[in-house]
Each structure stands twice: as C-alpha cells, then as structure tokens.
Amino acid sequence: xxxxxxxxxxxxxxxxxxxxxxxxxxxxxxxxxxxxxxxxxxxxxxxxxxxxxxxxxxxxxxxxxxxxxxxxxxxxxxxxxxxxxxxxxxxxxxxxxxxxxxxxxxxxxxxxxxxxxxxxxxxxxxxxxxxxxxxxxxxxxxxxxxxxxxxxxxxxxxxxxxxxxxxxxxxxxxxxxxxxxxxxxxxxxxxxxxxxxxxxxxxxxxxxxxxxxxxxxxxxxxxxxxxxxxxxxxxxxxxxxxxxxxxxxxxxxxxxxxxxxxxxxxxxxxxxxxxxxxxxxxxxxxxxxxxxxxxxxxxxxxxxxxxxxxxxxxxxxxxxxxxxxxxxxxxxxxxxxxxxxxxxxxxxxxxxxxxxxxxxxxxxxxxxxxxxxxxxxxxxxxxxxxxxxxxxxxxxxxxxxxxxxxxxxxxxxxxxxxxxxxxxxxxxxx
Amino acid sequence: xxxxxxxxxxxxxxxxxxxxxxxxxxxxxxxxxxxxxxxxxxxxxxxxxxxxxxxxxxxxxxxxxxxxxxxxxxxxxxxxxxxxxxxxxxxxxxxxxxxxxxxxxxxxxxxxxxxxxxxxxxxxxxxxxxxxxxxxxxxxxxxxxxxxxxxxxxxxxxxxxxxxxxxxxxxxxxxxxxxxxxxxxxxxxxxxxxxxxxxxxxxxxxxxxxxxxxxxxxxxxxxxxxxxxxxxxxxxxxxxxxxxxxxxxxxx
Ligand SMILES: Cc1cc2nc3c(=O)[nH]c(=O)nc-3n(C[C@H](O)[C@H](O)[C@H](O)COP(=O)(O)OP(=O)(O)OC[C@H]3O[C@@H](n4cnc5c(N)ncnc54)[C@H](O)[C@@H]3O)c2cc1C
Ligand SMILES: NC(=O)c1ccc[n+]([C@@H]2O[C@H](COP(=O)([O-])OP(=O)(O)OC[C@H]3O[C@@H](n4cnc5c(N)ncnc54)[C@H](OP(=O)(O)O)[C@@H]3O)[C@@H](O)[C@H]2O)c1
Numbered sequence: 001x002x003x004x005x006x007x008x009x010x011x012x013x014x015x016x017x018x019x020x021x022x023x024x025x026x027x028x029x030x031x032x033x034x035x036x037x038x039x040x041x042x043x044x045x046x047x048x049x050x051x052x053x054x055x056x057x058x059x060x061x062x063x064x065x066x067x068x069x070x071x072x073x074x075x076x077x078x079x080x081x082x083x084x085x086x087x088x089x090x091x092x093x094x095x096x097x098x099x100x101x102x103x104x105x106x107x108x109x110x111x112x113x114x115x116x117x118x119x120x121x122x123x124x125x126x127x128x129x130x131x132x133x134x135x136x137x138x139x140x141x142x143x144x145x146x147x148x149x150x151x152x153x154x155x156x157x158x159x160x161x162x163x164x165x166x167x168x169x170x171x172x173x174x175x176x177x178x179x180x181x182x183x184x185x186x187x188x189x190x191x192x193x194x195x196x197x198x199x200x201x202x203x204x205x206x207x208x209x210x211x212x213x214x215x216x217x218x219x220x221x222x223x224x225x226x227x228x229x230x231x232x233x234x235x236x237x238x239x240x241x242x243x244x245x246x247x248x249x250x251x252x253x254x255x256x257x258x259x260x261x262x263x264x265x266x267x268x269x270x271x272x273x274x275x276x277x278x279x280x281x282x283x284x285x286x287x288x289x290x291x292x293x294x295x296x297x298x299x300x301x302x303x304x305x306x307x308x309x310x311x312x313x314x315x316x317x318x319x320x321x322x323x324x325x326x327x328x329x330x331x332x333x334x335x336x337x338x339x340x341x342x343x344x345x346x347x348x349x350x351x352x353x354x355x356x357x358x359x360x361x362x363x364x365x366x367x368x369x370x371x372x373x374x375x376x377x378x379x380x381x382x383x384x385x386x387x388x389x390x391x392x393x394x395x396x397x398x399x400x401x402x403x404x405x406x407x408x409x410x411x412x413x414x415x416x417x418x419x420x421x422x423x424x425x426x427x428x429x430x
Numbered sequence: 431x432x433x434x435x436x437x438x439x440x441x442x443x444x445x446x447x448x449x450x451x452x453x454x455x456x457x458x459x460x461x462x463x464x465x466x467x468x469x470x471x472x473x474x475x476x477x478x479x480x481x482x483x484x485x486x487x488x489x490x491x492x493x494x495x496x497x498x499x500x501x502x503x504x505x506x507x508x509x510x511x512x513x514x515x516x517x518x519x520x521x522x523x524x525x526x527x528x529x530x531x532x533x534x535x536x537x538x539x540x541x542x543x544x545x546x547x548x549x550x551x552x553x554x555x556x557x558x559x560x561x562x563x564x565x566x567x568x569x570x571x572x573x574x575x576x577x578x579x580x581x582x583x584x585x586x587x588x589x590x591x592x593x594x595x596x597x598x599x600x601x602x603x604x605x606x607x608x609x610x611x612x613x614x615x616x617x618x619x620x621x622x623x624x625x626x627x628x629x630x631x632x633x634x635x636x637x638x639x640x641x642x643x644x645x646x647x648x649x650x651x652x653x654x655x656x657x658x659x660x661x662x663x664x665x666x667x668x669x670x671x672x673x674x675x676x677x678x679x680x681x682x
Binding site for chain 1: 447626
C-alpha cells in the first residue's frame, strides 16, 4: 500500500500490518524490519519505512483504567489524544501537554516526545508518562518508568519508534475546571518585541505561542497569543468542520497568494486583539477545523522545518533565518515562533531543549526549496541548535549528530527488527 | 408512578470491532445498561474495561457462552430476559476465511457456515422470542453486501450472509404486527481485524466508527435493511442486475 506522512512529499509502497490486541506478536514474524505507524501526523519520514512493514496501531484504541482521584490514565498506544480530551475534560481532567492537532495517537505523542504551547510550564509529553510497556521484535516485553528500566524509558520517550512497539502507557492528566481558556492576542512589530512579550508572559501565562510574518515587507511582525485555563462557564457552539476536498495540481500557497494570506491572517488575528474566552478545541487545535488542510500545498507536498535555537543566539539566528526566507522566493505561511522553558527533556533524543523554536512550512518546489533549507541548516548548526525529527526529511548527518549528542547512548536500545526511512537516512553507518 | 428504567442493550460477540464501536456510542447514553456476550470471558472483559473508563456511570455486565451450542444460546437468552426487559440486541459474530481455504478444508467451510449463519440465526431466534413476549425491542443482525450476490472469491461467506438475510426477513414478517423491530445491516468493506488481510484495489474501506453510527441510527429508526456506507446500496443494485452470463465471466 502506498503510504505518506502529513507533508505528502512521498507515497511509497509499504506492507501495512494492522495490529490488534490479540495479534501483537505479529511484529515478530516479519522478515523485513517494521515500524509503528500512528496517525501519520508527522510531517517527515520518521513514520515511514518504504519497502518494509508498517504496523498500523489504530485498532489498539482501548482505554484500560482511569483513577478519578489521581488522574492516572492507562490506555493502549493507538488511542487518539482527541478521544482522551473528549472523554476526560467533562470529568475535570485534561492532557497536560498536547500538540497543535488532536488527531495523533498516544504512541506517536510519546515517540516524538511532543511539545505544546505550554512547554515553559509543563515540559514535553514524556514528562507526564508514568510508565509504558514496550514490545520488542524478539518478543520481549519491557515495562519501564523512571524507577524501572529507566534507560529503556528515556530511550523510548522521543525514541521515534525505534526501540520497540509501545503497546500501552500510563499517563498523568492534570485537573481542570472545564473546557475553557482565557486567551489574549497581542500584535508585535519586531522579533525583539516578541522576546520581550515571551519573557513578560511566562510567569503568569501557561500557554504562549506566536505567529510570525515571514514576508519581506513585514518580516518579524506577528501576533503573540497567550492563554490560561479558565473556570468560565457557558455553552460553546462548535463551528462546522471544513474539508479540503481534493489536492489542487499546484500549491495554493505560492509567491502570489502568500503576501495576501499573511496580511489577511495578520489583520484577522490583530482584530481579535485583547482578551476572550475560548473553548479548548479552537484554542489548542485551530487547524483541526479544516480537515486534510495539507492538500492545499498541491501534489508535490510541502516541507515543515522546525528547529530550536539556544536562547543566547535566539534573536540573532531567527532574524537571520527570516532574512534568508524573505530573500528567497519561497515563503512560509504557518510560521510559528515560541520560547521553550528552561528544562531538558527526558528522552535521549527528544527535541525540546531550552531556547526558542521556529516552525516553518514551504511548498515543495524542488531544488530551490532545498537550497533555502540548507541555508537555514547552517544557521541552526552555527547556533548549536537542532532540528525536530518529527518534521525532517533531509537534514545532514553532521547536523543530526551535532544536534543530538546522546545518539550513541540511544543506539544501544534500538531494536534491530525496526527501521524507518529516517533511521536508515541518519543513523546507519555506510 | 412509573419507574424510570435503564436502556438494556445486549451485544452478542461484543469483541467484534464494529460491535465495540456501537457499544462506545451506546455506553455514553443516559442510563445505559450493556450486557456483553462473548465466547471468551477475559477478552470480553477487556472490552468492558474500555467502556467503563469511557462511561463510569453505565452498568456493564459480561457473559460467556458457547456460540455453537443451541442449548447454551437458549439458556443465555432466557437468563438475560429473566432479569429485565430487553431494549436492543445486536448480533455481530463473523469470520471471513480465504475462499480457497474453505474449498480445500471442509472444516473451515463448516466453521464459516456455523459462525456466519447458524450461530447468529440461533441467537436471533432465541432473543426475538423474548422481545415478542414484551412486544418491545429492536434486534439487529450483521449481514453483508457479500450476501447480495454470490461470487467465486467469497461464496461460502456470502451464502452464509444470504441465509442471515432470509432469516432476518422472515423475522420481520413474523414481527410485522408487533412493536418488535428486526434490522438487517449490510456493511461494505470495513476496516476491522476481519479484513486486515484484504486489500481490494480501488475500494476505500469504511471506518468501523462510521458503520457503527449507521447501525445505531438504523436501530433507533427501526429500518428493515440498511446498507452502510450508503453508496453500497447503489453499487449492489447494479451488481445484482448484471445478467449471469456476463457476471460469471467477471473476475470478482
Ligand atoms: C497540524 C499539526 C500540528 C502539530 N503540532 C505539533 C506541536 O505543536 N508540537 C509537536 O511536538 N508536534 C506537533 N505536530 C506533530 C505531531 O504531533 C507528531 O508528529 C506526532 O508524533 C504524530 O503522532 P502520530 O500518532 O500521527 O504518529 P506518526 O506520525 O504515525 O508516528 C510518529 C512516530 O511515532 C512512532 N510511533 C507511533 N506509534 C508508536 C507506538 N505505538 N510505539 C512506538 N512508536 C510509535 C512512529 O514510529 C514514528 O516514529 C503537529 C502535527 C500536525 C499535523
Ligand atoms: N469488516 C467488514 O468489512 C464487514 C463487512 C460486512 C459485514 N461484516 C460483519 O460484521 C460483523 C462484525 O465483524 P467485524 O468486522 O467487527 O469483525 P471482527 O472485529 O473480526 O469481529 C469478529 C467477531 O466474531 C467473533 N468470532 C470469530 N470467530 C468466532 C467463533 N469461532 N466463535 C464465536 N465467535 C467468533 C469474534 O469473537 P472473538 O473476539 O472471541 O474472536 C469477534 O467478536 C461480522 O458479522 C461480519 O461478517 C463485516
């Protein structure tokens, strides 16, 4: 079956094996190396394994146990984060960390050690995993947590699926008073102002994020959004979900539409300036309201590029990156800038670390796009930053090794029966 | 004063993927009571566990029985009926072996006819009797589009499903003058453990959740026959009218 990730840059043949709870041992019987596949919401090739097997986890979608006193939830790895939110929020519990879409699996959230808008307060997903069960392709089951098999635990959190199949996990939810957030949007006109706003907001606001304009005339301006859980109470009417019904032959995000989209987006957000109450779905998952929005980039797909830069080099490096982008004919529309908190992630090869993270997306125009990304790479490399594996398809081995210094330690825990396009590209020695 | 009672739903073969999706919809209804019937208690119990997390206030019971034993089936239905009025029954067991295996091994043929036709028909017979006594309740059987027209690659399974269709229509006739409803569901290819070994070119499998929504709504409305997703009604209408001399030359 032809399989793609969210960036739709490739669609190659895979053997897809749907796992069910009674047939987990199927992962041992394969001749070719396999890889867990959740919702394929990663943008790059971290969830792909061309020519080999993918273990589709969507039928591992059972809840196992919930303790309403402590907020500890055990479930199988294919359960969707959105399903957890939908069931638990009315009961006063919420996922402490959640990415920008709720259509991801628990296993995928652990394997990429995903982060949310509240990283400065809550860290990344792995910080809230109490324990997990790992099934290796040799049939061994390893129960791990901070206290038990802790090396396996920190190899598997952020371990991009390479240490084994996560079959189930126990996570700690956080108590909340309801589904509401209070959110405030503030327009800023320069990156300096962004950093100032971020610093001023981190103490009193749990969630902070910003959208930054990469279009040359206005680059560096943006909208800063901050929010807190709120005990506001009133019924919320959900807008109807939109759907991109087909893939246009060319990207709708292009040189001509970008300035317009950026201006529209800026002014739309700027108009909302000030405080508002907002339900968790539009607040945490604004893009989920447009189903299959990744199709707007056309048949060639798009690149996501996300890096983290240490804070000391932050302003300079991000400025330089925006300069590079606006000097090129590539444009990024969904450009997100956010500061990470002062904590290192638990996982040996987790992405988040103290600093500032910039996420960009570029329609795939072939070599001109790749050239720009290589220029961005050198800025990241010079600043001792790293690139997020969940989004990558193309970074160099050198940048990978520099960005992930614990790689050597991690590789001891890799399952020899597992591979991914990413592991073959970056972790194999010729 | 009339006592407000729970809505009692019996799910036979509750470990089926499609049945579980139905259960997830029913369990969050107000005053839900689910009776999950399986052939293996511990596996049925883990389905119950999932539902209990989803809806701690619902009452959920697990029962084990032998799906091939008429006496056991009758006893099970009698036991459930003796503890209260039944509102809904869903019967979902099924297996889909390779046709070639059915041809080579009569035991596999036998099991297919047993699990896809005889066993669900017996459950239906046993429960409809109780629904009729109360002149109340809806029973649904899971047929299949494969039961609409026999073809070389699936005729053992297909003919078993065709038997279920006749059986359901017979029950509908029998219950026509009562408040008991019998619903026949005919899903198209659906993404469940039963179909993981199939890959049919050009056909998109429906999600079990989508099919379950249609089942729940068809049962609420007491429809006689429901194709899900709906497009299968059109497809099967065409396939049924293709003359045999053409159909038999097609590679289906
Ligand atoms: C709109 C959108 C917004 C996003 N926002 C954010 C964000 O704010 N922050 C962020 O961090 N990420 C974000 N992402 C990325 C996304 O959260 C991650 O890529 C996530 O890991 C995807 O989960 P998935 O279930 O789709 O897993 P997949 O993409 O299918 O797989 C991801 C990795 O997890 C592994 N894996 C999956 N299941 C298992 C398992 N059971 N056992 C072992 N390994 C497993 C796979 O092998 C693969 O390496 C966003 C993505 C989208 C589309
Ligand atoms: N999936 C489709 O494409 C599709 C299409 C049309 C119709 N259907 C019908 O829908 C129904 C549900 O199927 P599904 O897709 O949900 O399949 P499923 O998840 O594979 O469930 C099959 C069910 O049948 C039970 N079963 C299997 N062998 C049995 C046996 N020997 N004795 C007793 N019970 C047995 C299983 O019980 P255990 O868990 O104990 O094994 C399980 O509950 C079936 O009747 C199927 O024919 C499915």
